[in-house]
Amino acid sequence: MPIHNADIARIFEEIADLLEIQGANPFRIRAYRNAARTVGEFGRDVGALLAAGEDLTRLPGIGDDLAGKIREIVETGKCALLDRLRKELPSAITELLHIPGLGPKRVRALWHDLGVQTIEQLYRAARDGRIRSLAGFGEKTELKILQSVEAHLGTTRRFKLATAAQYADSLVAYLRGVSGVRQVEVAGSFRRMRETVGDLDILVAAQAKSPVMERFASYDEVKEVLAGGPTRASVILRSGLQVDLRVVDEASYGSALVYFTGSKAHNIAIRRIAQERGLKINEYGVFRGERRVAGETEASVYRAVGLPLIPPELREDRGEIDAAQAGRLPKLVELSDLRGDLHAHTKATDGHATIREMAHAAQSLGLEYLAITEHSRRLTVAHGLDPQRLLKQCDEIDRLNGALKGITILKGIEVDILDDGTLDLPDSVLAELDIVVGAVHSKFDLPRAKQTERILRAMDNRYFTILAHPTGRMIESREPYDADMLRIIRHARQRGCFLELNAHPERLDLLDTWCLTAREEGVLIAINSDAHGTQDFQNLRFGVGQARRGWLEAKNVLNARPLKELRKLLPKHRP
DNA sequence: GCCGTTTTCGGCCCGACTGTTTTCAGTCG
Numbered sequence: 001m002p003i004h005n006a007d008i009a010r011i012f013e014e015i016a017d018l019l020e021i022q023g024a025n026p027f028r029i030r031a032y033r034n035a036a037r038t039v040g041e042f043g044r045d046v047g048a049l050l051a052a053g054e055d056l057t058r059l060p061g062i063g064d065d066l067a068g069k070i071r072e073i074v075e076t077g078k079c080a081l082l083d084r085l086r087k088e089l090p091s092a093i094t095e096l097l098h099i100p101g102l103g104p105k106r107v108r109a110l111w112h113d114l115g116v117q118t119i120e121q122l123y124r125a126a127r128d129g130r131i132r133s134l135a136g137f138g139e140k141t142e143l144k145i146l147q148s149v150e151a152h153l154g155t156t157r158r159f160k161l162a163t164a165a166q167y168a169d170s171l172v173a174y175l176r177g178v179s180g181v182r183q184v185e186v187a188g189s190f191r192r193m194r195e196t197v198g199d200l201d202i203l204v205a206a207q208a209k210s211p212v213m214e215r216f217a218s219y220d221e222v223k224e225v226l227a228g229g230p231t232r233a234s235v236i237l238r239s240g241l242q243v244d245l246r247v248v249d250e251a252s253y254g255s256a257l258v259y260f261t262g263s264k265a266h267n268i269a270i271r272r273i274a275q276e277r278g279l280k281i282n283e284y285g286v287f288r289g290e291r292r293v294a295g296e297t298e299a300s301v302y303r304a305v306g307l308p309l310i311p312p313e314l315r316e317d318r319g320e321i322d323a324a325q326a327g328r329l330p331k332l333v334e335l336s337d338l339r340g341d342l343h344a345h346t347k348a349t350d351g352h353a354t355i356r357e358m359a360h361a362a363q364s365l366g367l368e369y370l371a372i373t374e375h376s377r378r379l380t381v382a383h384g385l386d387p388q389r390l391l392k393q394c395d396e397i398d399r400l401n402g403a404l405k406g407i408t409i410l411k412g413i414e415v416d417i418l419d420d421g422t423l424d425l426p427d428s429v430l431a432e433l434d435i436v437v438g439a440v441h442s443k444f445d446l447p448r449a450k451q452t453e454r455i456l457r458a459m460d461n462r463y464f465t466i467l468a469h470p471t472g473r474m475i476e477s478r479e480p481y482d483a484d485m486l487r488i489i490r491h492a493r494q495r496g497c498f499l500e501l502n503a504h505p506e507r508l509d510l511l512d513t514w515c516l517t518a519r520e521e522g523v524l525i526a527i528n529s530d531a532h533g534t535q536d537f538q539n540l541r542f543g544v545g546q547a548r549r550g551w552l553e554a555k556n557v558l559n560a561r562p563l564k565e566l567r568k569l570l571p572k573h574r575p
Numbered sequence: 576g577c578c579g580t581t582t583t584c585g586g587c588c589c590g591a592c593t594g595t596t597t598t599c600a601g602t603c604g
Contacts, residue, residue, distance in 0.1 A: 027587055033578035063577050101593095103602050138595055188604090201604080231590055244604080246591095259589090264604070271588045282589055538585095 003047055003074050009040030011079050012066075017094035018085040020104040021111075034061040037265065039070065041318065043517045044486065047074045054258075090117040100148045101141070109134055123149045158196035159241055160475055161542055162505030165190075167221070167241055168200055174219060175202065175245075180210025182250055187260035191312045191455075193545030195475055195508045199242035201260050205253040216245050252284045254297035259283040263319035266310075273305045273321070281305075313548035330553050333527075335544045337554040337561055340369035341537065342466060343414065343437055343500065343528035348393055349374040350382040352533040355393075355400060355409065361534035363407040367561045371435045372397065373412035376424040379441055385413070387429045394432055408563055410434040413470055419443050421457025423464070430463035434570055437500070440481065441469035448482040455488055459495045463571045466526050466558075467492065469502040469509040483516055492523045498558050499523060501550075503543025504530045515550020524558040524569075525550075 009385040010179040016032035038061050039046055046056065054115045056067040057530065070491050089111070096107045110116040113134055115123050125131050128205050132139045159167075168186045181204055185191070188201030190280040206212050213233055217225050226234040226242070248256040259267060260283070273502045274281045279288055284302040285295030294304035302309050307324045311332055323329050344358055345351035353361070355372055362370040372393070375384035385393065390413060397409045412435035416424035423430065423438060430436050438458050446454065458464060470488065471480035492499055499518055501510045510518070510525065518525055527543040547557065558569065 028576050030587080034577085061577065065576060101602070105601060136595075136600075140594060144593095199604095227592060229592055234592095260604080263604080268588055280589085284590095437591095451602080485588080 003077060005039050005042055005046055008046065008070055008073050009036040009450055011082055012036035012039070012069075013075060014091070014094055015079070015082050015085060017097055018082075018089050018091075020097070021089060021093060021108050022085075023104070023108065025438050031061065031066070034265070035066045038062060041316075041474040041513055043513050046070055050074055061201055062311075070534065080157050087368060092118050095119055098123060098400050099145065099152055101144050103150075106137070109136065110488075113552065119149060119152065153436060158476070159239075160196055160505050161190070161193065161545070162509075162539065164197045164241065165542075166199060167237060167239060167243075168202075171202065171219065171243065175204060175212065178206075178210060178212045178215045180207040181212050182206060183253055185257060187257055188244075188262060192263065192315060193313050193542070195546065195550055199244060202243060202245045203253070203256055203260050204245065204247045205250045205256075206247050208249070210247075212247055213245070221298070230412050246283075248283065250296065251292075251503055252295050254299070255281065255285045255295035255301050256283045257298050258301050261312050261315060263316050266320070267313040269317050269321050270302075270305060270307075273307075279304060293321075305524070311548065313545060314551065316549075330551050332548040333544060333552050333554045333560060335541055336366070337557065337560040338367065338527060338540060338544070340367050340371070340410075340559045340566070341529050341531065341540065342371040342410070342412070342435055342526045342559050343373050343468060343502070344370060344536075344537045345374055345414075346372060346532040348389070349379075349384060350532060355396065356404075357534055358531065359400070359404055359407050359409055361531075361537055365537050365540075367537075368409065368564070369408045369410055370414040371410035371437075373414040373435065373437045375441075376413055376415040378418070378424045384416075384424075387425060388428060390425070391432065412437060412465075414439050417454060417458040419446075419454065423453040423458060423461055427461070427463060430461070432465070434567075435465045436461075436463045436571065437466045438464050439470045440472055444478070444481045446481070448484065451481050451483040452487055456491050459488075459497055464495070464497050464498050465571055466498045466528075468500045468528075469504075469507050469530075470499050471509050471511065471514070473509055473511075474506050480509075486517065489514070489518050489523050491523050492518075498526050498569075501525050501527045501543050501547055502530050503539045503546075505526060505539055505542060508542060508546045509551075510546075512546055512549035515552050519550065519552055519556050525552060525556060526558040528559070 012032045013036045016029045019029050038059055050071060056062050056070055057064060069079055093111055096102055114130060116122050118126050126142050131137050131142040157283060161403050172184050183205040186200055187203045189197045190200055203213055216233055217228060221237045222235045223238045231247050236242050246260060271281050279286055285292040286301055294300040299309045305474040310320050310324050341362055346353060346355050346358055357368055375382040377384045377386040394411050397411050401409055411433045413433055414437045417438050417440050418424055473480035499510055515525060527547055529540050531537050
């Protein structure tokens with residue numbers, strides 16, 4: 001059985017959890033968590049790296065010991081340390097750490113004194129009133145555990161970025177209207193544009209007497225107030241989304257913004273640099289002894305540690321600090337860099353608007369071109385186009401292009417990639433188009449070799465232009481299909497075709513880590529809306545966010561090119 | 576367990592809030 005990076009990461013996480021409950025050295029625990037993150041996010045298969053004889057200790061946070069454990073896991077599928085820990089502690093116990101309010105110390109006490117190993121046993125112990133008598137626990141803690149377990153068994157979902165944005169936008173507008181409030185920003189993983197967020201972290205700069213805390217607690221979407229101090233409060237909205245609010249004065253706004261934007265790993269790395277320079281960073285500023293030397297803006301905080309401002313989307317401790325120190329930070333792509341959109345649908349298949357309406361909507365966002373790419377005939381549920389209907393649409397586009405000003409409509413198709421890697425429409429028809437977007441919409445469960453081969457064969461078609469939603473995953477609802485993405489990216493490079501970063505909120509596919517690989521391999525990415533209606537172009541914002549997380553610059557983005565340059569890259573102009 | 580122009584030992588980010596304490600541990604971000 002092949003061992004994937006995610007498997008190794010899971011093993012290290014479990015080891016960290018078990019060590020933590022045992023009360024092991026916290027820095028040893030951190031080492032396992034860091035290693036889990038490093039391996040889990042690493043773009044290439046570490047098993048393949050080992051097979052190629054590469055030295056894993058070159059990876060950050062991987063020393064001789066952990067490199068040895070990775071080798072052990074890759075070669076045997078097991079880890080002796082984990083097996084030993086599982087004998088000492090019940091493995092299921094790690095699940096208890098995910099209950100809010102329970103950390104390693106309390107989990108250990110619950111297990112040691114009450115024999116609690118599972119969430120069900122925890123629930124019964126709390127319900128029967130057995131927890132309040134433990135040392136360090138009380139009635140309130142017991143009640144809180146009971147509520148946390150009920151909430152945990154109900155919904156523990158994260159919110160998709162676009163969904164969270166709806167709640168964030170209106171709450172931010174509300175807080176901006178409170179007297180004494182100077183600045184409001186959503187920080188946390190939302191600001192870093194992670195594809196899902198667990199909660200919203202909102203930062204406010206306000207005058208001392210501002211009633212912002214009271215107004216926050218009385219916001220009409222608030223269902224429950226979890227905690228509230230003078231500078232910090234947490235609530236649950238009716239939607240189930242947790243919102244944490246932090247209030248600071250204006251002089252601390254920049255350092256607080258750095259602090260609450262995270263990521264945690266990035267902040268730790270920044271603090272370490274500060275420490276080396278005899279400085280201390282906290283949410284109130286950068287300090288040399290008692291004296292504050294920076295803090296009013298984010299730029300001032302980074303400057304104090306000798307770095308340029310690092311964009312939030314890069315703050316994941318994935319090399320951005322080294323890049324900043326070396327003056328090699330990418331100039332990340334921005335929404336305003338996009339010149340067109342290369343994937344959209346209309347009423348002709350499963351969209352909701354006409355070609356003309358879609359073109360106007362795209363143009364109002366400043367786009368210069370729009371490719372209409374309907375589904376092909378195999379996708380009958382979407383009323384996919386057969387050759388006859390497609391050619392008829394091409395005529396309509398020709399007529400519209402004669403009438404429209406300021407935007408050009410490109411003729412395209414989102415053609416199904418069939419099981420054997422052939423395309424769902426004949427070459428003679430594809431030859432009439434500007435753009436052929438190919439997509440896998442069936443047989444997601446083919447074995448890795450077959451799935452990979454299927455996609456590579458599709459790319460071999462001389463009209464193939466862009467691989468749509470390349471991994472097929474749907475956020476938190478469908479796993480990516482099993483395919484060798486590195487081979488696919490390299491094949492795209494060889495064939496002169498491109499990969500899509502589909503900006504649909506359910507997809508955000510290509511993932512950030514693969515964007516990074518595509519960039520390194522010299523493959524351009526098309527950030528496309530996959531719009532089915534005129535409002536859907538708004539989603540490009542989230543696609544750009546994901547692209548920025550993947551370190552993409554405008555020059556790495558296909559549809560950041562003006563139409564004239566784009567045309568030169570399309571199949572009709574290939575040798 | 577990792578790491579090093581203060582290197583092979585001795586460090587490893589920092590503060591708010593809660594509950595159970597009576598000066599602080601545990602948890603969280």
